[in-house]
Amino acid sequence: MKLNRRAIIGGITAGTLAFGLAACGGGGDEEGGSGDLASGEINASGASFPDAFYAAAIEAYAEVNPDLMVSYNATGSGTGKSEFGEGLNDFAGTDSLVKDDDGVEAGSFQYIPTVAAPITVSYNLPGVDALQLPQDVLAGIFGGTVTTWNDPTIAAANPDATLPDTAITLAVRSDGSGTTTNFSKFLEAASPDVWTLGSGDTIEWPGNAVAGEKNTGVAQIIQDTEGAIGYVDLADATESGLVTASIENADGAFIAPTLEGATAALDGAQVEADLSYNPLNAAGAEAYPITAPTYILIRTEYDDPNVAAGVKEFVNYLLTDGQDLAAENNFAALPTGLRDQAVEALNSTIAD
Amino acid sequence: MTATATPEAPAEVDLGGEARSRRADWGFRALVTAAGLTVLAVLGLILVTTSLRGWPAFEEEGLLGFITGTRWAPNDDVFGTFPMLYGTLVTSLIAMIIAVPVSIGIALFITEVAHRRTRKYIVTVIDLLATVPSVVFGLVAILVVVPVITPAYQGFANLVSPVPGLNAIFDDSNTGRNYITAALVLAIMAIPIITSIAREVFATVPETDKQAAYALGATRWEMVKGAILPHSFGGLVGASMLGLGRAMGETIAVALVIGGATSMSANLFEPGNTMAAIIAQQWGESSGLHQDALIAIGVELFAITVIINFLARVVVRRAEIKMKGAHS
Numbered sequence: 001m002k003l004n005r006r007a008i009i010g011g012i013t014a015g016t017l018a019f020g021l022a023a024c025g026g027g028g029d030e031e032g033g034s035g036d037l038a039s040g041e042i043n044a045s046g047a048s049f050p051d052a053f054y055a056a057a058i059e060a061y062a063e064v065n066p067d068l069m070v071s072y073n074a075t076g077s078g079t080g081k082s083e084f085g086e087g088l089n090d091f092a093g094t095d096s097l098v099k100d101d102d103g104v105e106a107g108s109f110q111y112i113p114t115v116a117a118p119i120t121v122s123y124n125l126p127g128v129d130a131l132q133l134p135q136d137v138l139a140g141i142f143g144g145t146v147t148t149w150n151d152p153t154i155a156a157a158n159p160d161a162t163l164p165d166t167a168i169t170l171a172v173r174s175d176g177s178g179t180t181t182n183f184s185k186f187l188e189a190a191s192p193d194v195w196t197l198g199s200g201d202t203i204e205w206p207g208n209a210v211a212g213e214k215n216t217g218v219a220q221i222i223q224d225t226e227g228a229i230g231y232v233d234l235a236d237a238t239e240s241g242l243v244t245a246s247i248e249n250a251d252g253a254f255i256a257p258t259l260e261g262a263t264a265a266l267d268g269a270q271v272e273a274d275l276s277y278n279p280l281n282a283a284g285a286e287a288y289p290i291t292a293p294t295y296i297l298i299r300t301e302y303d304d305p306n307v308a309a310g311v312k313e314f315v316n317y318l319l320t321d322g323q324d325l326a327a328e329n330n331f332a333a334l335p336t337g338l339r340d341q342a343v344e345a346l347n348s349t350i351a352d
Numbered sequence: 353m354t355a356t357a358t359p360e361a362p363a364e365v366d367l368g369g370e371a372r373s374r375r376a377d378w379g380f381r382a383l384v385t386a387a388g389l390t391v392l393a394v395l396g397l398i399l400v401t402t403s404l405r406g407w408p409a410f411e412e413e414g415l416l417g418f419i420t421g422t423r424w425a426p427n428d429d430v431f432g433t434f435p436m437l438y439g440t441l442v443t444s445l446i447a448m449i450i451a452v453p454v455s456i457g458i459a460l461f462i463t464e465v466a467h468r469r470t471r472k473y474i475v476t477v478i479d480l481l482a483t484v485p486s487v488v489f490g491l492v493a494i495l496v497v498v499p500v501i502t503p504a505y506q507g508f509a510n511l512v513s514p515v516p517g518l519n520a521i522f523d524d525s526n527t528g529r530n531y532i533t534a535a536l537v538l539a540i541m542a543i544p545i546i547t548s549i550a551r552e553v554f555a556t557v558p559e560t561d562k563q564a565a566y567a568l569g570a571t572r573w574e575m576v577k578g579a580i581l582p583h584s585f586g587g588l589v590g591a592s593m594l595g596l597g598r599a600m601g602e603t604i605a606v607a608l609v610i611g612g613a614t615s616m617s618a619n620l621f622e623p624g625n626t627m628a629a630i631i632a633q634q635w636g637e638s639s640g641l642h643q644d645a646l647i648a649i650g651v652e653l654f655a656i657t658v659i660i661n662f663l664a665r666v667v668v669r670r671a672e673i674k675m676k677g678a679h680s
Contacts, residue, residue: 211612
């Protein structure tokens with residue numbers, strides 16, 4: 001038995017090698033114009049928020065260059081970053097910036113922004129299909145000071161709606177989540193006087209909160225609880241057919257969560273020298289204020305030049321042709337200016 | 353059945369000489385000892401590595417603060433796990449209150465009442481129930497049970513609202529994701545385990561004891577009460593402990609239905625959390641001290657399971673001495 005298994009493993013290894021060699025030989029012929037394409041395997045892990053977009057991009061890229069096997073494991077930003085620090089992945093996806101205790105050494109990485117997406121505030125209130133929420137009211141609702149739907153602060157912003165006296169149930173994330181980080185960061189920035197719960201991937205929610213697993217779990221709670229309100233990414237809100245509220249932005253306009261609103265927020269955001277940027281509560285009349293960025297961390301030094309070439313090629317694809325896949329997966333593509341900066345950073349970090 | 357009988361010395365079989373058989377015996381002994389020690393080694397290594405990794409969290413809060421603190425706020429690096437400990441104990445206790453009587457009932461029905469043919473089917477069904485993955489229980493609970501049962505909870509809360517005491521435990525709530533739902537799921541998951549073992553335990557009751565009870569004019573219930581239950585007490589506690597272990601350690605099903613609040617409430621219709629569930633929920637995005645604290649919760653859960661098992665053993669020993677004393 002043991003011998004048999006060993007023989008099988010040997011066979012597989014030999015087969016893979018042979019396949020790899022053959023693939024190396026064939027790589028250049030298919031895309032004559034663009035020079036040699038990379039081959040091999042790229043392993044990445046990290047944020048689950050952009051997983052749908054990355055998965056679509058990986059699938060599409062397999063047709064462009066079938067010799068480069070890219071895999072992205074949606075383990076969550078925290079795990080992605082610590083695996084990056086331990087050298088277990090070739091690039092990491094993360095929704096949050098690198099902190100001191102993440103296990104990633106300063107100077108060993110470069111942020112590459114990829115896409116962004118609006119986080120919707122979805123609710124379940126039969127008879128109310130349009131709702132406008134000023135920033136302070138939103139902070140009051142999620143901070144637990146506004147507890148019924150007919151609260152005067154909600155009524156004042158929605159004079160046309162008939163608001164029932166249903167109790168408000170908050171639908172939040174039970175898992176630590178970059179979506180929670182971005183949502184709480186927005187509340188912290190937008191309404192510092194009302195919002196006192198801080199920001200982070202887990203929040204001490206008030207007593208009327210019910211937590212669900214991932215975006216789908218929160219969407220499920222909103223669906224089956226009358227009077228519920230929660231934060232869900234646009235893709236899951238759309239898929240679950242949730243009703244979304246318009247949120248007041250920095251310019252005082254009420255904006256519905258759309259990809260156009262998210263792109264407008266990216267346009268209004270200030271980009272830092274390390275390419276991190278903050279589109280939350282960004283300026284601009286059309287900007288949707290709760291727009292979450294997501295990044296890829298690439299290494300400043302790769303031990304294996306093949307891996308470096310592979311990462312460069314795939315990330316470059318994400319920033320160029322791959323951007324066309326963003327909208328159909330409910331993500332907002334980067335504005336041209338930021339995209340060019342990202343490509344430039346990629347080229348200078350991983351030299352040819 | 354034969355477990356209690358003293359084994360007879362095996363008949364002498366010639367295996368090719370005294371020396372060879374002795375060598376075989378020694379080899380067997382070494383192999384089995386190694387297997388036995390593996391369990392200890394694995395357990396010990398788990399304890400050591402998790403304690404080491406969880407240490408910074410214990411250090412930050414102090415051992416007592418970590419266990420008794422009621423505030424869990426990873427943002428502020430505050431890690432008090434009492435709400436989760438409370439959730440684990442409350443849900444497991446309620447699950448046991450439901451599961452133990454039901455399981456004993458099923459086991460008695462199978463061994464004493466059911467017709468031989470029905471017995472076979474029931475046993476198969478119970479064993480099948482034990483093989484259903486816990487995530488399936490969780491999903492069924494959240495997609496099917498929760499939407500239906502929420503109004504029932506509210507109805508019950510309204511019903512008991514005039515009763516002092518009860519109205520604090522069963523108070524208004526706007527969600528079906530709560531301690532009770534988690535406890536119900538845990539009960540259903542523990543029932544097959546407790547039932548199978550209880551059935552085996554009942555089967556070890558000597559037929560002569562039962563016949564003796566009947567001969568003294570006992571009804572069937574009196575026979576169960578007088579002959580079966582006293583004889584099986586220790587085994588039933590053991591069965592319940594295995595069920596309890598399952599309930600305390602269950603992760604995914606609970607994580608889905610308990611509502612994930614890190615506060616605690618006497619109102620069983622409010623959402624809460626358990627130790628196992630919070631590890632699964634928060635692990636993915638955690639880093640630094642938060643991650644250490646989650647590992648430390650694992651150590652705490654391990655310690656509490658050991659303590660409960662130890663207490664159960666004490667209970668069994670005492671009860672057995674008492675019962676045997678009364679009977680002999």
